[in-house]
Amino acid sequence: MAAASRTVGMVGLAVVLLGAGGWVAVHNGVFGGPAAATGDPQVPTGTATVTRTDVVAQQQMPGTLGFDGSYTVVAPGGAGVLTRLPAPGTVVSRGQPLYEVDGRPVPLWYGDRPAWRPFASGMTDGPDVRELEANLVALGYDTGDPITVDNHFTAATAAAIRRWQHAQGVAQTGRVAVGELVLLPGPIRVVTQTATVGSPVHPGAPVLSGTSTRPAVTVALPTVLQQLVHRGDKVLVTLPDGRSLDGTVTAVSRVAATGGQDGSGSNGSGPNGSGGAQPSISVQVALADPHAAAGLDQAPVQVAITTQQHRGVLAVPVTALLANGEGGYSVELAGGRRVTVQIGLFDEQAGLVEVSGGGIAEGETVEVPAS
Numbered sequence: 001m002a003a004a005s006r007t008v009g010m011v012g013l014a015v016v017l018l019g020a021g022g023w024v025a026v027h028n029g030v031f032g033g034p035a036a037a038t039g040d041p042q043v044p045t046g047t048a049t050v051t052r053t054d055v056v057a058q059q060q061m062p063g064t065l066g067f068d069g070s071y072t073v074v075a076p077g078g079a080g081v082l083t084r085l086p087a088p089g090t091v092v093s094r095g096q097p098l099y100e101v102d103g104r105p106v107p108l109w110y111g112d113r114p115a116w117r118p119f120a121s122g123m124t125d126g127p128d129v130r131e132l133e134a135n136l137v138a139l140g141y142d143t144g145d146p147i148t149v150d151n152h153f154t155a156a157t158a159a160a161i162r163r164w165q166h167a168q169g170v171a172q173t174g175r176v177a178v179g180e181l182v183l184l185p186g187p188i189r190v191v192t193q194t195a196t197v198g199s200p201v202h203p204g205a206p207v208l209s210g211t212s213t214r215p216a217v218t219v220a221l222p223t224v225l226q227q228l229v230h231r232g233d234k235v236l237v238t239l240p241d242g243r244s245l246d247g248t249v250t251a252v253s254r255v256a257a258t259g260g261q262d263g264s265g266s267n268g269s270g271p272n273g274s275g276g277a278q279p280s281i282s283v284q285v286a287l288a289d290p291h292a293a294a295g296l297d298q299a300p301v302q303v304a305i306t307t308q309q310h311r312g313v314l315a316v317p318v319t320a321l322l323a324n325g326e327g328g329y330s331v332e333l334a335g336g337r338r339v340t341v342q343i344g345l346f347d348e349q350a351g352l353v354e355v356s357g358g359g360i361a362e363g364e365t366v367e368v369p370a371s
Helices: 127-138 155-168 223-228
Strands: 006-008 013-019 022-027 045-049 051-067 071-074 082-084 097-101 104-110 182-184 188-193 206-211 215-222 234-238 244-252 257-259 278-287 299-317 329-332 338-347 352-356 365-369
Touching (some): 051 223, 051 352, 215 223, 223 278, 299 365
Antiparallel strands (some): 071 206, 097 104, 188 206, 257 278, 299 352, 329 338, 338 352
């Protein structure tokens, strides 16, 4: 068997095989027809094994790597002047100052709901008390008189507050007024300053906006492919440097928007700078290893979304395929025996194609172009 070269890409795939029986061209999983044989008959060949495996067909979609979640921090109340704001890109974690009013740091604590009332002895029970106590414990202020983290404000809670106030160098009242801390679900990455240092603080006025620190990929998925993607689906994300990371679909919007595939809301572009808008939905993807994408923000990525999967089928490298003169395909087994095969799913990522037929079995050896 004589063979020529192959070219395999992550987004598109082009394979050209030259052999005694003809050639087959594959691009994005579409097989071309037979043509006359050409090529150097001295090109060496190698071998590969027919395997029984799972074959996955994938749709490549452009996406954007950014950060999950979006928060707007507002001034919770009280008069004063804004004396400090963190710079865009700053990451603020639990216990660290989020901004300053009248020179007094306002720290970030973690909680799913904002602080909407003062914390003090005699207050009614509530989940906001649980959040307060969980932060006092996490920051190490429940020493000596341990706190029971629940919905009830106790003497131990007040004592922990006084220890925190002592560490801050402020009056040790055992009370926390509205506006003395900010509760957000987790660390925040500052994106923009929406207020100006030196300006008066007005209750409810935006101070800054930010995101979580969890990297996430957003895909503007055409609605015609909506039925193929579900929450929990596994995907493969390819970064600009060529690295591939596992990901999981965490959210699929139910609301369609009209715009380009980049999600920008533009109508796309064509040869003349115009193109037809198409409806799409937003799909969010979380990375299995968020640290692998450190330092990247608003980076273009490719997301391979599984559209079909056949489990436990026979598969060979796509480079093993030969085009028959009758329009079908065959493979050449060890010893020179050529058998006709039927083609099933094509797996771009693995470089495999599903095959079936009476003359081929698991474990047999097929010829492929030498690498």
